[in-house]
Amino acid sequence: MKCFTYDGSFSGLLTCVYEAYYIEMPDKIEKALIYKPNFIYQEEHIETDMDKYRKVYMALKEKVSEHSLKNIYYVYLSEAKDCDTLILKYIKLAFKLGPRTDLYHNNEIVMSIRQLREKVSKEALRMLEFIRFKNINNLYYSSIEPDHYVLPIITNHFKTRLPDQNFIIHDLKRNEAAIYNKKEWMIIPFTREEGEKLINKSDQVFYEKLWRNYFKSISINERKNEKLQKNHMPQRYWKHMTEMME
């Protein structure tokens, strides 16, 4: 059986889709970094080609729908197991069904795509809520470890909201950071050590203390319900949240 591998970029993934139609339909697509050679699959590495990427992108936009295109992008960001292969299946289906693809809620592939997209949207929303900035000499730094690769879809929110402050949103899991300099933002490689160096310089804990203080006193003890709290705010996010640190 055939497995395409690619460089892990979204344009690389859509290039694979292009080649699937022009060379051979693979049984699997996998990021080259994750792929482990095995006896079942025969690997073919696909080089990212921006022209081919654009062709697939435009075809999806025009022949299917922007909604479906967004689905594909979000599922790509999910980094879920076998999501690349799922995307290929979805695209094959979408080119057959056209603009009405996403109305087939009872189709297994459409359903899986919708569920993954919802997972990514949900986590992105949670990041908008749970990100905590530390003020380090007027540089606002925050660290996160999201399940999905949400950095590209959350940063703009902070740019429009806090346009006059320099900020860094550091994804520790992926060793990347979105940095913003009061004009524009970009995603760059950023290690854990670089992040730790920054935090060590931090000394403005006045408002952090106030916030922890507020967090405690706003709770109604007679209604204590920690299970509900954890449902809304899963524990895996706590270690980066000011009010949940000791």
Next chain:
Amino acid sequence: MDINEKLRILSAAAKYDVSCSSSGGTRQNTEGGIGNSFKSGLCHSFSSDGRCISLLKILLTNYCSYDCAYCINRISNDVERAAFTPEEAADLTINFYRRNYIEGLFLSSAVFKNPNYTMELLIRTVRILREDYRFNGYIHLKAIPGADEKLIHTAGLYADRISVNIELPSRESLKLLAPQKNQDSIFNPMKLIKNSIINNKKDLVLYKSTPKFVPAGQSTQLIIGATPDSDLSIMNMAENLYESYKLKRVYYSAYVPVSNSPKLNGILRAPLIREHRLYQADWLLRFYGFKAKELLDENNPNLNISMDPKADWAIRNIEKFPLEINKASLKSLIRVPGIGLKSAERIIQARTVSGIDYDDLKKLGVVMKRAKYFITCNGKWRGEFSFREALLKDRLSLGFQENMYQQISFF
């Protein structure tokens, strides 16, 4: 007094106000400004009682000249008192906002000196935020009952939402527990806010530069369980507030004994399950097209504790079921227990491209555990037993009886 102390006292004094929502705002950031609204609101944290923390919720001061029996800040109560200056409150808001702790400010106050004086202090705070800091985040202000109309109108030009708390569901209860407030001092400002919102919408059509008045609408809060008012009178009141006063939200707050006033002696904490059922019923009014009189009536004045109000309604109206999934309208689909707005919409969408099979329903997000008794799919019914009221009641109830009402505990 240290700012930490003030924050501790004045947030603890504000915590019994339920509302913390930041939804419905449409404010965009401006050139050189800070902040914007997020349409559906954002919950930045959740406190250990499981409630959303979206806004910095504080009283400007808890020095109060009123003596409302249900209220922790009443003049006759011996509690720590504190007051923020408007500058301090604004500074806290901005610094919390910059760190992404909050969506904005929910500012309320005890009645300090008199209603007008208090209202002016609140306005000064939001003016600092909007004009000095050019803050475009969410601001929820409490209208102080009895404050001058002009002041409430001014406040509305700065705030995204204004609320006037009704507190108690009937005139009699109010008289008993809040002698200095009366229903007019509560409903008059509500009327005023409603009319100003309507006029403002007209003006916005005519003049583009008109400042928006309370763009996220108004809300209110009722304390339940401190007085003998029934769910029927509460839901009727809520319905009236949504329809005639165009309120965005009515909040229900299960009474927590915060005082040992003789007027409230012996009243226990209201069960949280009652509050929960009221919210469910409230949702049915606002999003599911139900009327209060469908859910409750004179013979049935309180919501069923053991079953959610939609299931309860469906069982009492068993003749309307089962419903054929492939034919029913959106309006009737959302009345089926186990089918929500989203799954109903998916059913309608999927129907435009293909028929729906019984096994598809789960994929569409229908909760079959509850829905299966009330639907057929291509004529198939899989409710497991014969379609009778008593059997259904048994299956759908939470598994406890009416006499356990007082024992239910969530902790």
